[in-house]
Amino acid sequence: MRRPGRREIGAVALVTALVLALGVASTQSPPTALAAPTGPSWDDVQAAKGDVEATRVAVARIVESVGAMNAELEQLRIAALVAGEQLQQSTFDLAQAEQAMATAERRRDAALERADASGQQAAQLAAQLARAGGGDVTMALIVSGDDADDLLYRLGTMSALSTRTDAVLARALQDRNVAAALSEQAGVARDAREEVAAQAETVFAEADALAAQAEQRAAEQRIMLGELSAKLAELTGRSAALEREYLESLENEPPAPGPNPSPSSPSSPGPGAPSPSPSSPGPAPSPSTPAPSPSTPAPSPSSPSPSPSAPPASGPQPNAAAVATAISFARAQVGEPYRLGAAGPNAWDCSGLTMMAYSAAGLAIGGHGSSAQYTRAASRGLLVPYSQVQPGDLIFYSSGGSTSASKYHVTLYIGGGQMIEAPYPGQSVRIVPVRAFDRVGLVARPSG
Incomplete structure (x- = not known):
């Protein structure tokens, strides 16, 4: 996502409220990385070859390490997606706030134009009074200066004004007050925009950091999957490519509950490994179940398609x-x-x-x-x-x-x-x- 410009994040006074409404504070720290097991070493793999029980244990350790990696990546993935959703929601609300501010500015500008026009009418009224011989008071109005507010005030203090004069003066005063109020509102909106712009920048920076962390972890996982696939292939006698397909399919396994989820047992064990014994500490791939192909993945048993x-x-x-x-x-x-x-x-x-x-x-x-x-x-x-x-x-x-x-x-x-x-x-x-x-x-x- 490109960095938002000043205008894009301008009238963004709803950012903080939005984040609270989503129930996830924008300032929360990225999730703590889990200590994912790395699986058996190459020495362990070589030592396990030819020993059914040792091979089964080594395969189970590989599956466990992949599950732990997936659980960690799932935490980062959800955190990054939540942060991205915050940005999208804030962008929507901020665009509305920007539109509302623009509407207020248009109303202010129109009010200023009306106040200027009615003020001109009041000035013309003062000139007419002067020409009609309004006496010293009227002349004092004319020579008192060019300040429109002062002129309106002085006209308001005059006595015996006609009904028409009263109406002109009342309209000029009302237009001046409306313009002043709308100008103040526009100023408040501009101040709020500047204040919240920094908050919007923070939201973006945190979402960007979470996205970068998730991306880096995904890249590290791909590298580790390559190594674990090679180890699994060494143990099972199958190709590394096929074993990688199997390990990648474990991503669709649901994470286990709890703050530090451990990998769940694969519902469809992978190919080429010895059958586990009842006392085994973990599941091992079954030679009778082929690994799913990434091009045509089958639905996970935990997320079935609708029943016929x-x-x-x-x-x-x-x-x-x-x-x-x-x-x-x-x-x-x-x-x-x-x-x-x-x-x-x-x-x-x-x-x-x-x-x-x-x-x-x-x-x-x-x-x-x-x-x-x-x-x-x-x-x-x-x-x-x-x-x-x-x-x-x-x-x-x-x-x-x-x-x-x-x-x-x-x-x-x-x-x-x-x-x-x-x-x-x-x-x-x-x-x-x-x-x-x-x-x-x-x-x-x-x-x-």
Whole structure:
């Protein structure tokens, strides 16, 4: 995301309130990194070869270390997504504040013009009184100076003014007071803008730092996965590429509960390892279960696609043409990088991708922000239970999957238990199985 300019973050007095409303303070520190186990050393791998039990233990250690890495990256990923959502929400509200300030300035300028015109009328009135021989008092008005306020005051002290004169004077005084009040309001708005500009810069800096940390950790994980894949291949006799596919598939395993989640056991053990014994300290890949292919990932058992026996679809029905266009657009972006606040054409964040996918189909879905897109769908009656999800629906994620909590992530469901997403910093747009962890129970159907 490019650094916001002064004008973009100008009238941003709602930043602090927004962050509090989201329930995540903008000043919170990045999550503490977990001490991820590194898996067995190469010496351990060589020592384990030929020993079924030692091989099983070494494989389990590899799986455990990958799970721990995934848990740490998940913490960073969610923190970065929440920070990105804060930026999107603040950008929306700040744009509204900017518009409101511009409206106030236009009203002020119009009031100043009216005050100037009515003041001119009052000056003309004083001149007419002078020509009519208003005596020493009137002449004193004329020679007292050019100050308009002083002139209006002196006219107000004169006695025996006509009804017309009273009306001119009253209008001039009212216009002057309105202009003064609106000028003061505009000044307050400008002061607030300058004060909150620094806060907006802080929000951006913290979100950017979280994104950079997540991106760096993702890069480190890719390197470590390469090493662990090679070790696993050495133990199982399978190719390193196939073992890497298996280890990468573990990313879709839900993190274990607790402040320091430990890796959960893979639901589909990987290939080529000995069967674990009942006393084994951890799971090992099973030779009978092939590793999933990253090009056609299968749904995780923890996040199944809707059952064929699910209740008949109710609520809005999708527009097939709009859905096809949105999915086609999103598919075309697969492989392009995630970037905080981006909405194309060559980088994306989660809501930027869904927004532009449906924009390609001629539909506005609520702007750039996961919560904004969910709120718009809710206001238009376009939310349906996840059990009735159909291709083209938007799947949302929030803390604990709560429907009332702010949404930190949104994806596009494409059918078959899969979704397209711009996941997080350091990872490109991709097609993955639907994750159950933190998934909201309602999906949006923008084309309904």
